[in-house]
Amino acid sequence: MPKYSFPNEQATKSAKQVQKKEKENNIVNLRDFRLAQIMIFAIEEINRSESLLQNVSLGYKIYDTCSSRMSSMSATMGLMNGPEIVAGDRCNGQSPIHAIIGETESSATVILSRTTGPFKIPVISHAASCECLSNRKDYPSFFRTIASDYHQGRALAYIVKHFGWSWVGAVNSDNDYGNNGMAIFLNTAQKEGICVEYSVKFYRTEPEKLKKVVDTIKKSTAKVIVAFVSLLEMGLLIDQLSIQNITGLQIVGVEGWITSKSLITPKNICVLGGSLGIAVRKIYIEGFADYVLKEFWDPAFPCSQKEGNDSQIKLKCSRYQDLLALKSYNEDVSEHRHSSNVYKAVYAVANSLHSLLKCKEPEGCEKDLIIQPQQVVEALKKVNFTVKMGDRVWFDSTGATIAQYEVVNWQQDSGGSIQFKPVGFYDASLSPDQRFVVNTENIIWAGAKLKASSTFLFQV
Template sequence: MCTGMETKISCNLPNENITGYISRPGDIIIGGTFPVHFQITYSDFHFTSKPPELQCQLISSEFYLSLQALIFAVEEINANPELLPNVTLGFQIFDTCKTLQRAAQATLLMLSGGKEMTPNYHCYKGAPLAGIVGDPASKRTILMAQILGLYRYPQVSYLATSPILSDRNLFPSFFRTVPSDEFQMRGLAQLVSHFGWSWLGLLANDDDYGQFGLQIVKQEIIKAGACVAFAENILTSKPDRNAPHITRLIRMSTAKVIIVITSDSDFLIVVEEMLRQNVTGNTWIASDAWATSTLLSNRRFQGILSSTIGFAIYHGQMPLFNEYLNSLSQSHLHDLFMMELWEQTFSCKWLDQEKFHALMANGTMKACTGEEKLESLMMELEHRVSLHVYTAVYAIAWALHNMLYCTHGYGALHAGTCATISSFYPWQLLHYVRNVNFKTKDGSHVFFDANGNPPAMYDIVNWRVSANGSLEKVTVGKFELNSPDGTIFNVYGAEIIWNNHTQVPLSKCSPSCPSGSRKVIVPGKPLCCYECARCPQGQISNMTDAVECHPCSWDTWPNLQQDRCLPRAAEFLSYDEPLGYSLAVISSLFSLTPITILGVFICYKKTPIVRANNYFLSCLLLFSLFLCFLCSLGFIGYPQPEKCLLRQVAFGMTFTFCISCVLAKTITVVIAFNATKPGSRLKRWTGVKVSYCVLLVCTLIQTFLCVMWLILSPPFPEFETDKKPGVIIINCNEGSSIAFWCMLGYLGLLATISFIVAFLARRLPDSFNETKFITFSMLAFLSVWVSFIPAYLSARGMYTVAMEVFAILSSSLAVVICIFLPKCFIVLFRPKLNSREHLMGKSRGKK
């Protein structure tokens, strides 16, 4: 290091005429860089003569006020007896004109002592440099941080947000008072999810800021289930920023919400092109680089940019700062920047007294009088950037304060030593900056994490048209990663205005699928571009844009809209159903028929025709037919467990007993007529024993089958939900279908035997046509039950039961009609035929 006197030495670089800086002496110096001018004039470099200096134009009022925030903070600290007592802070502030060249020059000048640029040397005796506050642009900040990191000078940026700067290996001495873009971009993706936008456009600068932001936002959007309609770069190397192409793309796209990650000056060119092509109706999501831009607040852009919502750097309170700015406007000759801002704001020129009178005489230019008021300009700005400059100065001041009050033996440096406030090394102060922890006057907690980042906190702002027609930014929420109450994302939705409405605009590739339907992905298209399909039968969706439908529980079924489940209708052959009570009435009425005939038989039991029909078997048959009619009632009504257990068994036993009686009658008739032949051996079988044996044996076989059925696999109530949509069919499961068909098959076997025996005996004397009647009855019986089988197997629900009831009634009635109706007709209406002679066929001979 060069030491000694303030004399120029031979180790300097070629002299550069650095303009655009403000300084103030002090015991310790804080440096600062600000893009006070945001436009420069370029010259062609032929190198035939010395290249001219950069010509900076157009003052940025926002960054000029930020520069004043540094001066204000230094003055406030110097006036505070409790912070850095007996130590006066000074400053060196440089205008970078938004160029890398000026940023590098300013950095080297401050490191060299503030006089000339001499790399690796501090050649002028003076106050030590504590650190540098700056720069706002990540590109320039990275360049400065690479230089400052070599010597471990603390650098605190108030607006550089590039995540690359969090790398402590590359930038060991860098800190910032605004969060890294990584937090902001994840927050923007959460904002998109909060409002339910799923079809988005992305615009981003083609620099590090835009491309990193684009990558993170795109990744987070896709992770949240949304889709990107387009992602286009704003080409900063082109004068038109690729605006014509971008505008055409936006007009053609169906995405109505667009995230823009760029600076206000670059986006201004795109907005101007959209104004020319009259592209409106979009909702813009702004990154912090333009979310509070005054450049885009012109009333010309209200049709395009109103309802914009975005993330802005946190806006806190700076007590007395406005008063300080007002005092500056009254002393307008405070610095050259103020004079230039005054001329630019009021379109006038500062002139000496002689030139003033000459100018007033010819009237070619308006002269500045000093009576103009800057208060209106000051009030329009929110001082968001200024607050973070203010915080950055205080972070360095508190680090110096902690170093000042270090106690030897207990210090943070090696072996408990402390640095001397008048001659410290930059790396010593760096330790204190890294561990700074304080609260600002508005209560905000300031500290740096291991990567030099502050607590992530953003305001969510909404752009709306103010009373004067310009676009104002209203805070409508907050994103705070370290929120005390744990609420990271908080949006006051009721305060947001969307294109003069309060309803959130839609941005979807496909219209929402209503409840009762689900989304169907279209092959070859993004996931957000889908079609809607009704839910499958038996399933519902009770929300819009459902990804899948859900089945109802077993006892419920979807309504017509398929958006909720309703209790299924129960179906069984009920007495309340027309079919149920009709069959019940028919069964009851038909059951009276065999009872009536039985009464007739009892009254005329001594008559020949009744006696010839085996009176006792006929009574048993009529009684069994009565039971057959009544057993059909067991199939009607709610299938209780007891009813399921007994109804098929009762049906099988009564019909077995009935057919056994018919078979016994048939065998008795055959034996009786064949026994009359001379020498017949059947005379011994003419008694009632044969009938009873047939009846007993046939019934016992069916009884055995039914008992085994009930023991091994008894019937039980069953709820069927898959046979008829929306209906629970309550029926009796037969338990063992084999047992059921064995029981029914045995009945068919008995009926077939009876039919065959009766058919073979059909040639008995005509006057006694009992076998013919039995043949017809068994033929009808078998026809009914053979027809029943396919009908039973094809029927569903209560109609299955109704088919069985109908078969029971039909077959029982067939037996009654075919066997007993002719006899009753003779007994009641043809008594002359009810004689022994007629039965024996003798009446014909008398004629």
């Protein structure tokens, strides 16, 4: 049976210091590893399906681009060129790749989409939310299972306005994600009568700019900070604020970091406790937690099959030792909110191929058809299906999905653990007078102050 390859790009990493520590200690980036697992889980689920691509198997390759744009470009070229031609093989006109799932960060996705664009290879991102990618002239083959930041930037301004914070500071990552998102927030804030004391930015490789940002925050009078910041930059910023003991700030954040457990450390709680922000909805994927603990390991890592004597097993396992440490751990699975986006992206490709291969029950699919990437692009524009979690999947005219967010609050429970408690939502599928709701009951603010209970519904 033919195997249709649509490799997954994993790019988002934790803060620079954490990344350095992981490299020194040979520790796997758990967030990216889980996203790779959910892609494999979805593919294996589809390959077992009796109603979707019945007699066709999906294949895949996974590349970790390590937050490096150069590595991302290298991986992209490797995918597009396909495997080396085996002696005796003849060119059959079949594209070596049908779709790419990725990247995680917007800037890397811009590079990826510009590279693949001339070849009309569809790119489906689970996390790249920059509004810049909505330009169909520049990115005609780009799709995403996350909403554009057009909605997130506006939602941040509505949160600020609702709570009467008329004097705020603004910080963003100096990349496509941060610059475009902050521009949307500032534009909306101006229309809503919100005054911005300062708007500063930095990138992860610019320590001097980071120092200036921290100095600006330290000298300012604004006690509310809107942080349209990527996870890596947020880790660096919080680390410096913690070192300088700059606390008592009410931070309002974005989906890029607001539910990241990698930021939860004892020293960071003093800075981030009470943070409020926009998060991707948490969606439970039935069977994934069990898959993480049981089904994934044996076929993926031969080391887990203890065959041979002790010395042979030890030699075979040495290359997997950092991964095998995660074998019995799945406590983080419930907070991987982008996992459902990866799951939906895989199913979007599968449904497109199902249509193109003229699959019917019980006959199956026409396996001998040659499918080109441009055909997959056109098929993706027409997909409209519902995944087992109940969510409907389809793409609008910009290649994006509908904006549906949770508003979450960083709260410390009685045991000392941080919980991301939902306190509202933004749903662009609803009418303007219903799409944004904030319930202030039990919100914990910076300084552990509890707001009086009330619910607000307002038009946007």
